[in-house]
Structures are given as C-alpha cells and as structure tokens.
Amino acid sequence: MAERQLDLYQIDAFAERSFSGNPAAVVPLKHWLSDEQMLAIAAENNLSETAYFVRQETGRYALRWFTPAHEVDLCGHATLASAYVIGRFLDRDAKRIAFDTLAGELLVTLEGDNLTLDFPSRPPLPASAERRQQVEQALGSAPLAVLQALNGTGKLMAVLADPAAVAAVAPDFRQVAGFASDGLIVTASGVDPSSAVHCDFVSRYFAPHAGIDEDPVTGSAHCVLVPYWAQELGKSRLVARQISKRGGTLACVLSGDRVLLTGKAALYMTGKIHLSD
Numbered sequence: 001m002a003e004r005q006l007d008l009y010q011i012d013a014f015a016e017r018s019f020s021g022n023p024a025a026v027v028p029l030k031h032w033l034s035d036e037q038m039l040a041i042a043a044e045n046n047l048s049e050t051a052y053f054v055r056q057e058t059g060r061y062a063l064r065w066f067t068p069a070h071e072v073d074l075c076g077h078a079t080l081a082s083a084y085v086i087g088r089f090l091d092r093d094a095k096r097i098a099f100d101t102l103a104g105e106l107l108v109t110l111e112g113d114n115l116t117l118d119f120p121s122r123p124p125l126p127a128s129a130e131r132r133q134q135v136e137q138a139l140g141s142a143p144l145a146v147l148q149a150l151n152g153t154g155k156l157m158a159v160l161a162d163p164a165a166v167a168a169v170a171p172d173f174r175q176v177a178g179f180a181s182d183g184l185i186v187t188a189s190g191v192d193p194s195s196a197v198h199c200d201f202v203s204r205y206f207a208p209h210a211g212i213d214e215d216p217v218t219g220s221a222h223c224v225l226v227p228y229w230a231q232e233l234g235k236s237r238l239v240a241r242q243i244s245k246r247g248g249t250l251a252c253v254l255s256g257d258r259v260l261l262t263g264k265a266a267l268y269m270t271g272k273i274h275l276s277d
Contacts, residue, residue: 006273009089010047011081014217014248014263021248022217023268024081025050028090035071041273042066048212051078053086053099061086063099063106069211074103076219076261080115083108084265087115116262117219121254122149123227124157131156135184138175148181149224155205157185157224163193163202167243173208183207185221189233192241197249199241201229217248223259230254 006027015021025045029052033041042050046068053063063082065075079099087094087110099106107118124147127135132146135158143158156179160166166188176184187203203225205218215221222240230236240250253260 004275004277006275008269008271008273009081009085009267010045010269010271011084012266012268013077013080013084014219014242014250015246015266016249016264018266018268020246021263021266022077022215022246023047024075024078026078026081026085027052027273028085029054037275038064038066039070043068048207048210048215049075049078051075051082053082055090056100060098060100063101065101067207067210067212069209071102072210072220074101074119074220074223076117076119076222077217079106079108079117079219080261080263080265083110083115084267088267113264114262115265116260119219119223119259119261121227121257121259122155122223123231124149124155124224127156131179131181134175134179138172138179138184139169139186140172143186147228154181155183155185155221155224156181157187157228160186160188162188163190163243166202166204167193169204171206173206173213176206177208179209183209183215183221185218185224187225187229189229192243192247194243195241195247197241198239199249200233200235200238201225202241202243204242204244214244216244216246217242217250217263219250219261222250222252222261226252226254226259226261 009026012021109116127148145159251262
C-alpha cells in the first residue's frame with residue numbers, strides 16, 4: 001500500500017504567543033485532495049478550521065477551509081495562519097499574498113510581525129421577530145438588539161448591555177445549533193474586564209452547528225461586527241477583543257465595503273500527515 005506524506009502546521013492566529021488566539025491547522029498541497037479526505041483530516045485535527053491551499057501558476061493561492069463537520073465559505077484566522085506559513089516557510093519575500101476562495105479574492109499584507117486581512121464587510125440588519133425570539137430563548141434573556149448578516153454568512157448577532165454580560169453568556173448550544181444561521185455572535189461596547197488590552201468592543205462566537213461550541217477568535221464574525229460598531233461608535237478604526245477562554249485582539253478598519261483585520265500569529269507545531277492510498 002502506497003503512503004503519502006503531507007506537511008502540517010498548527011498556528012495560533014490573532015495571538016501574541018502560543019496557547020492564545022485561535023489555533024488553525026494549515027496543509028499546503030501541490031494538488032487538491034478529495035473533499036472526503038480534506039474533511040477527514042479536519043475531523044482528525046479537531047480544530048475549528050483546517051486550511052488547505054494550492055499555489056497556482058500565477059503566484060496566487062487557491063484556499064479552502066474545513067471545520068470538523070463541513071467546508072465553510074469564509075474563515076479569518078485560518079487565512080491569517082495560511083499567510084503566516086507562506087511568509088515564514090514557503091516564500092520569505094512575500095509581502096502581499098492573494099488567495100482565491102469561495103468568498104472571492106482575499107488579500108493578506110505582511111509587515112513585520114503583523115498580518116492584515118482584507119475581507120468583505122457583511123453588515124447586519126435587524127433580525128426577524130422569529131429569530132429574535134429564538135435568540136432570547138437560547139440566551140435565557142432579552143438582548144438589546146438582535147441582528148443578522150444577510151449578505152453571505154447569515155450570522156446572528158445579539159447586542160448585550162456591557163462586556164460583563166458577554167463574558168457571562170452560557171447559551172443553550174442545542175438551540176443555537178438549530179438556528180437557520182451561521183452561528184451566533186454576542187457583543188457589547190466597552191473594555192474587556194479581564195484584560196489590560198484597550199478595546200472598543202468585545203464579542204464571543206458560538207457555532208455548534210459546525211462542530212464548534214465556541215470559537216476562540218473569529219475573523220469572519222468581525223466582518224459583521226466591524227461595520228455595526230463603526231456606525232454605532234462613529235469611528236472607522238476600532239480595536240476588538242474576542243473574550244473566549246483563549247482570547248484574541250484584532251485591530252480593525254472599516255474601508256468602504258471591506259474590513260481590514262490586523263493581528264499576529266505564533267507557531268505551535270510542525271509535523272507530517274501520513275495518508276495511505
């Protein structure tokens with residue numbers, strides 16, 4: 001039986017150091033594996049996302065992301081992790097990396113230790129009365145507002161009174177998994193009480209439908225959060241803090257119909273995947 005080996009990198013994204021931020025697996029490929037193989041590897045890795053990319057003749061990269069349960073159309077932290085792997089291991093001269101994805105062209109700029117994602121803005125609109133009731137039931141309380149991003153992700157977002165309320169949320173994951181949405185964001189303006197990092201707003205993100213009860217730091221959620229808080233706070237430059245157990249900080253800019261998200265990454269592990277054909 002023939003055996004193939006694939007390189008595997010595990011990167012902590014939106015992290016100043018290991019054991020913080022959001023871990024992502026990155027698997028560079030010369031040719032695509034089958035969808036079944038990529039999903040099986042993602043399930044085996046058991047991280048919120050495993051990213052696969054193939055370098056094209058143009059120098060651009062085709063990029064795909066898989067949770068342990070299915071493929072997704074947009075993932076921020078695994079894109080940042082992929083750019084980190086390219087810049088550190090595969091193309092040390094890279095300053096600007098172009099990815100072709102299900103969400104269209106995504107650009108990452110590398111400047112020192114900082115990586116900046118250029119992502120689509122997905123502003124939310126007020127959710128239906130049915131969605132609001134579902135969110136209230138799942139949270140066990142009534143948010144200040146319930147919104148939903150309709151242009152792509154369909155993420156639901158509950159606005160709470162303050163960061164302490166966000167930190168205290170304990171949703172019913174069974175109910176959240178049944179939402180007709182791409183998970184649930186909870187958010188509030190103000191500073192993370194558990195961190196010395198200044199920020200304009202905090203958030204958490206729950207995606208049990210994708211096999212992830214709580215995602216540590218979520219780039220795609222900030223495609224929804226940034227346009228909302230930019231309007232609410234009257235500023236286009238914001239510092240965001242996702243207050244999961246691991247936690248992560250993002251410097252955010254709303255630029256027209258794009259959201260720029262800047263963070264750092266830390267290498268945790270390199271290894272090999274062994275596939276038998």
